Amino acid sequence: MKSLFENQLVEFENSASELKTEAYKDSLTNLPNRTRFVEEFEQEIGQPDKHNQFGVLLLLRATELQHINQSKGYQSGDKYVKGISDILVSVVGTYSNAKLYRLNGSDFGMILPNITAKEADTMAQNIHSRLNEYMRISELSAVGSMGIVTYGHGKPLGELLASADTAISLAQTKHVNAWHVHKDNNLGQTSATTFGNQNWRAVIDDVISNGNVTLLFQPIKAANRGTKAYSEVLSRFKSDDAQVLPTASFLAMAEKLNRVVEIDQLIVEKVLELIKTKSITDQFFGINVTPASVHNDQFMIWLERKLLKEASIATKLVFEVSEFGLQQNINSSRRFINMIHRAGARVTVEKFGVGITSFKFFQELKPDFIKLDGSYTRNIEDEKNNQYFIRMIVDLSHRIGVNVLAECVETQEEKHVLEKLFVDGCQGYYLGNTWTVIGHSALLLLLNNSKALTKSHPKHKPVVF
Incomplete structure (x- = not known):
């Protein structure tokens, strides 16, 4: 009876572990999903006592997903998302302890511990080149924009995501498949948001005035x-x-x-x-x-x-x-x-x-x-x-x-x-x-x-x- 009970307990634990793995995985890309991202960030980085932790959070937004879904169909949209995923997987594998997630339909998140903003800028250049090549092969007008923000000293995840989102807005006013690095010592969140809004206002005004x-x-x-x-x-x-x-x-x-x-x-x-x-x-x-x-x-x-x-x-x-x-x-x-x-x-x-x-x-x-x-x-x-x-x-x-x-x-x-x-x-x-x-x-x-x-x-x- 004891042996039977122990075997059943092991089976239940294995089954629970498999269910948890599936619940934390994106079905299209097989990457960890947003739930897993939040859990791991809070455990490893977001705690107030993690003062020795520093690194970079990168968000990539697949800006053409909605257009591709409407014009070419959802199968083409899935192929487009998978193509971006493959590019990011190949890049993240070259960095120690780096992790990649699919946060939602169009957003990917990448955590890169123990690298500086300067190193992140070099990495973004690498991703940018690969996105341009993917854009050329797939005959797209664009692929995605990146926002990069540094983290450390137990900074709340919500603030980091807001900063990264603002950085994406700034990147989208630059050029195709661009990126923007947001640094705490460069612009505060409020001023960065204002700066991003000003950039977008200028772009929108130009579109309206020039048709x-x-x-x-x-x-x-x-x-x-x-x-x-x-x-x-x-x-x-x-x-x-x-x-x-x-x-x-x-x-x-x-x-x-x-x-x-x-x-x-x-x-x-x-x-x-x-x-x-x-x-x-x-x-x-x-x-x-x-x-x-x-x-x-x-x-x-x-x-x-x-x-x-x-x-x-x-x-x-x-x-x-x-x-x-x-x-x-x-x-x-x-x-x-x-x-x-x-x-x-x-x-x-x-x-x-x-x-x-x-x-x-x-x-x-x-x-x-x-x-x-x-x-x-x-x-x-x-x-x-x-x-x-x-x-x-x-x-x-x-x-x-x-x-x-x-x-x-x-x-x-x-x-x-x-x-x-x-x-x-x-x-x-x-x-x-x-x-x-x-x-x-x-x-x-x-x-x-x-x-x-x-x-x-x-x-x-x-x-x-």
Whole structure:
């Protein structure tokens, strides 16, 4: 009995150890995750009595992840993240006791004990060179930005992460795949944040004043001829030295610095100008609008005047607003949608299904489309619960005259299942894997025939004019 009990105890301990290992590991990269990062940092570095500990914390942000997921699909996004992981693993292996973690979807963290800021700068140069090579091979416009901060004397982890995040913001205003080393004796956290904000404000002002925006298009393929579909417009921003800025960071900083409304105005003007100068009034275009603009009275007045002035073009526009953004203020959302309809344009509620919204809400707002969040589309052929949910949404939406679109469609199986569920249109890498880039003096090529384009561009290279 004693022997049996001891054997069972060993099995339980081994099982618990295996479960703990799995809980602390990122499934894609097999790196330790954020939970493990926090635990090990607090145990080995963050204690007040660890005065002899010093070193460097490096954060790398995969700035292109969101764009790759949207334009090329989640499988390409996973490949991109794995590529960055491989680069960092090869670098961290050359430093004694260094550890690498995947903190979240786009952030990697690296702890390097007993090295100075000068040594970290040399290491960042090494990573920068490898990222540039990876960018060239993978045909990307950027890979990631790095923020580096020194630690010691039991400094709280929260302060270190905030400093590293500020350093990333500063790096993103420099050049592609850049890094910035934040030193305690150089700038305090408050002044560093201010400095970073000033840099970003200058970059945003330059984009607005010079109109440094490139438009990209991806089609939504209608499930049947009776359904109207459109091409979604996404924007890429460039600095004054023609460096592509990370879109997610740029928009986040524009919102933080209260400039996002002006960015939305710039994009609308660019789309209107493009349609007018290229005489492409036989196509429909979807423009993303941030919640801040939807709930801004001045933007609403400005947009209504623009649409009324360009009445023939307004009928070709669809304004996409997130479900969460509309929920923030029902009254202003209703006014915005009513104004859009008066001007002859249409509205899509995107990222649908993430929040909790009643259909009474949509009956009152009367959008023209809802676009299901991509999380419902992935592997839909194996997700029976998601199939039931989408079928219910389609039935209810059609009853109130709303068309249902699905995004992030990446495989033939997903498209087939969604069509069987009577979704009105699909968008994603499988249907339109080639983005069309429209420059200032470019000609327009819309992706009207995605299948033909796929055959003519088997390597899925972006078409640039």
